[in-house]
Amino acid sequence: MADEDYSDVVLPPSLLDTDLYKFSMQQAVLHHFPNVEGTYRFTHRDKDVYFTRECFVRFQRSASQFDKIKLTPEEREWLAKACPYLKPSYLNFLSAYRFKPAQLRLSFEPIPEDVDKDAHGDVKARGNIHIHAVGPWQETILWEVPLMACLSEIYFTTADKDWNYDGQEEQAYEKAKTLLAAGCSFSEFGTRRRRSYRTQDLIMKAILRAQKDSPDAPAKVSGTSNVHFAMKYNVPPMGTIAHEWFMGVGALQGYEHANSTALKLWEEVYNNVLLIALTDTFSTEAFYTDFVRDPHFAQHWTGLRQDSGDPFAYAPRAKAVYERLGVDYRTKTIIFSDALTVDKALALKKQCDELGFKCSFGIGTSLSNDFKKASDGAEKSRALNMVIKLSSVDGKPTVKISDDITKNTGEPETVRRVKGIFRIPITDKDEVIL
Missing domain, CATH: 3.20.140.10 (nicotinate phosphoribosyltransferase)
Structure with a gap:
């Protein structure tokens, strides 16, 4: 059997292609909470913007190849100099770290109007993508940033191509x-x-x-x-x-x-x-x-x-x-x-x-x-309004209350409980927090 073609995948060029605070927090998690399970969940805030089956399949294939990414000796040497607060024991951990695609739970849910199209294999069928990452917190903490960057790039090269790099x-x-x-x-x-x-x-x-x-x-x-x-x-x-x-x-x-x-x-x-x-x-x-x-x-x-x-x-x-x-x-x-x-x-x-x-x-x-739309330079090409947030640790649900209710995340029951602890008014919108 011929090897499967992965030429269409989108991968970070480096394990370092992420935000610094993922590494600083990973070191802190390793220090204080080793081997506590951490679950992350994806939320797409714009309910009128959809992914396509083609986008999902390409994203799924890309995520399956994340285990190819690793820290190089040159990158480790640079990290040690640029971030001296990252301890040698942590850099040893990071050098050995590999993403584990088996920690991901990915699924595509077609919208009602496109269920039949999706069932018939139409790659343009629209829907929502669900992402969960489940595993030791010290490992799952690194999925968030590169996974969202990967999804955004795939979305804008499959589902929405009405843009270009001009200017x-x-x-x-x-x-x-x-x-x-x-x-x-x-x-x-x-x-x-x-x-x-x-x-x-x-x-x-x-x-x-x-x-x-x-x-x-x-x-x-x-x-x-x-x-x-x-x-x-x-x-x-x-x-x-x-x-x-x-x-x-x-x-x-x-x-x-x-x-x-x-x-x-x-x-x-x-x-x-x-x-x-x-x-x-x-x-x-x-x-x-x-x-x-x-x-x-x-x-x-x-x-x-x-x-x-x-x-x-x-x-x-x-x-x-x-x-x-x-x-x-x-x-x-x-x-x-x-x-x-x-x-x-x-x-x-x-x-x-x-x-x-x-x-x-x-x-x-x-x-x-x-970006602007290529078809109409006066109209904005919307960025994806998405997050991947920690949803539980050690089986306990987590919440983010925020100063902006549209950014709240967590199970409604836990959100209401935590709001009660901090004497924050409970509103009807707390019922629909994702």
Whole structure:
């Protein structure tokens, strides 16, 4: 029998083609929660956008080949130098790590209108894709980012081809020039929802060229969250911690003081580095309750990350909390990372300057998936609005409450229970959380 042809698969070029915080959290999981089962689940938020059977089959074939990806000796050597907080024992683990496609549960559910088409083998039949990753948390934690990048690239080369690369590099260059001239230091955060690997590569070239062409600009490109591109372009890999750390800690060790517990456990691994706290896992107000309860965190951690809710309410509220604790907020940094555009970043920078806050920006989809339709250059080609979130640890369901109800995830019963713990109003929308 001839070998099966896998020429159509989409694979990351490297194990490093992911966000830095996946590695930092993986090391923390290995330290504190080895061999705890972790389940991840895919959610596609736009209910009027569908995948096709062709897209699913190609995605399924690609995912089956992820076990070919491994860390090279050169990559390990670079990681050890660029990220000295990654311990040799962890780098040994990462060198031996292989994705296990058997951990994935993938399925395609045709929409009612296309059930018959799908049954007759029509590759254009539309439907929804379901993804679960089940296995030891220290292993399944790495599926999220490359799997979403893979799915996005396949979707935009099968189900939606009404776009092209025309003007992409120039567009990113102009965005970067504008940001740098306005004093907005920023990092590229676009891996998870990039249109393609080629797109992110073009973006990295463009923003670094903009920096080279702006030697007197009051800001700089801080780096990229993508570790592979950080190595390729010799820039700092950027990132610290994500919602899943707080979600997992809450489920495993209790929600009442999950934020402070998560920060404490993180410090035990990282001590004086990677200390930007993500505040909105169970709502930012719930975070501040623990922040005020133990001022050590406000003093020791170098800043906060805003990722949902009203970004313009964030810095004034953070200033009030720091002042209440007697901490000089002007020594702290806010990282804004929620659906940023150039205009929003400029307005937030102006506000932070007026307040005296240091700030920086993590810009994702606006750089790595900002396209127009080829058939109508005035109409936007929508990026996929998708997430893969931790759904359970050790059999216990996890939740994310967020400062934006459209970003809430978790089983409705658990969401309502956790909202009760944090005295967050329960709404009718809690009944339909995915």
